[in-house]
Amino acid sequence: MNPRNHTLICFFAAVLTLIWGTALRAQVMGETVLIRAPVEHDLYTAGRHIEILAEVDGDLVAAGQVINVTDTVLGDVIAAAEIINLRANVLDDVRAAGRQVIVIGEVGDHMVAAGENVTLESGSRIGSWAWLAGESVRVSGQIGQELKAAARHVIISGEVIGDVELMAEQIEILDGAHLHGDLIWRSEQPPLISDGATIGGRIIERPLPEHMEDDDTVPLAAFIFFAVSLMITGVVIYLLLPQVTDQTMVILRSQPWLCLGLGVLVLITTPLVVILLFVTTIGSLLALVLLACYLVMILVAVVTGIFSVGDLGLRLAGKGDNAGKGLRILSFLIAITLLGLLQLIPIVGGVIKLAVVLFGLGGLALTAYRGSQQEMA
Template sequence: MNSRKNIVSLLLLGLTLIIPLSTFADMDADDELTKRGTVDDDYYAAGGEVDIEAEIAGDLVTAGGDLFIGRRIEGDVMAAGGIIKIRGEVKDDVRIAGGQLNIDAIIGDDLAASGGSIKLSPGTSVGGEAWLAGGDVTMAGTITKNLKIIAGNIRLSGTVHGDVELEGGDIQILEGAQIYGNLHYRSPGQAGIDPNAGIVGELTHEVVEWDYSEHGFGILFSLTLVAAAILLFWLFPKFTVSSASRIASEPWKSLGVGTGLLLVTPVIAIILMTIVLGVWIGLSVLALYCVALLLGFLIACFFVADRGAKLMKKDIHSTGSRLVSVTLAIILIGFVSIIPVIGGLMLFALLLLGLGAGASQLRFVYRHSGDEN
């Protein structure tokens, strides 16, 4: 369906194109980060737990595990994390992606959100349009313009002054819901519509098959990659940066080593598994192989982030700027990956480059540590 492609594309494209990379202004990064008071410019923050209860004159860009955003933001809010809670007032757009999203805020313009669970409280108001994509979506707030939702389970009890488009496995229009425009929904069966719900415009239903794995995998996978990238950098910052730099300095070597590991490792594991005493060793090799593939791709994402920063002549040596940049890189890669043929080839090339660079860096570290001993 064109609508589902449009929503996912808007979520991905919006997060990548509207973030003002030209101005890495005030920036903080820590495992536990708390911000209070006022900020006279844009503010960038990254951490395991980020608590922002401040008045920010510009945009807010943040990434981390648990994000708490309050008070008053004069510009946009862009956030990616595990749990995101937004309260207070945001004068412009809000674009967020995470595992669990709770919004209890006044938003001046548009809202774009993707996540496992999305909840808009009755006190939430959106001055523009809202695009929501996730596993479970509950919308009890007020939307001034149009509302579009793609989710496995949809619960709508709020007010929408424009048109509503819904697509999901289970759709419920609850008591108290008021839709002043048209309601068009796509689902395998009829939606549950409470008799006391108000629908002023035309009501239409399009029967479609629904498979949440098809709709939600890309979003949740991107979120998982962001979390894994942040964890990798916090645990092994020097290794991560050095491996990403190795792709730039030794691209052909990285590509060759990555191709060799990709082809040879499964063969070795299978050979080991044919030997009675080597079954568990072979399974262990396969498990490490899967981990290596993930690490290789993450290293490539850091490489893309570094290259992008260099092209824009931006310094990302601080922890916060690097985590924000790799988050944007992962989202950008996710958007490009949907392009037929080219997207798949790009992902494969990045995987090989990252795998080879990571292996080469490990070998370098091992040999260097041996020399020191």
């Protein structure tokens, strides 16, 4: 299997470990979510700014813009946000996706994280293995078993008990780093290993995947960063425009084929109208406005299309009619994960991606039309 696909499957599969059958016993929503009292069950929360200041006796599942966890979590932590700060002790696993993922506390078992910057600060500890991906990955703490990282820049100054496998443009092993196992590296240039670093095993060079050497395929870290950005954008859009998203999902359920046909029409005709307007002097300004609206509409359509996939999953699980915002957001994140996995299948992935855009565009256009009709009435 292609190493890039293997890593992507591991990343997306880790997110899918969220247990659908668990009853949702707590849903906390709001612009700012502040948890001060101990939570004696699983906690599912979404908001712009989330602060967990008390112990959670179960799993913590959170989505938002900024997430700070400063007290103990007895179960797993699954988080998606722009900025994630884990200062607490997590007794089980951590799966995190964000622009910045910072770990200062301890994780009892393994960790899977992706983002622009993923940092394990000095004093942090991962009890088991860690798989990290991003533009920049920095490990200053301790990892109890193996470390696998894919990034543009990897910096290690901490301790890794097991083997270390790295794929990056630039690799630095700094003073104070202690790698007990083998260092396995894939890069166009050799790693920079300081004299003060200790490597207990072998230093093994492995070839880069052929696609990274021979074509312009988007790097793994960029692909994952796009998925993370889409997760964050979708959560923000839903929190800002919940009625639009909900109405579009209702329309897609009731009239899917009409939405599909309308989506094809909007996708094809709008660029033609923009081109025709650009030809005329008077219409050029209008063309720019229409083009900007069209691009925004495609983004919102993709988000609503993915929410509809999540809604289908909720209905198959028997939770569609009574789902709150928290569960809607969770289903959206899992839908992105599933679609990400399907993108790895040749041809099928492209067809599914196009279908999500077309259904989303059609549903959004029909929602806008019916909304304008109601205002006129």
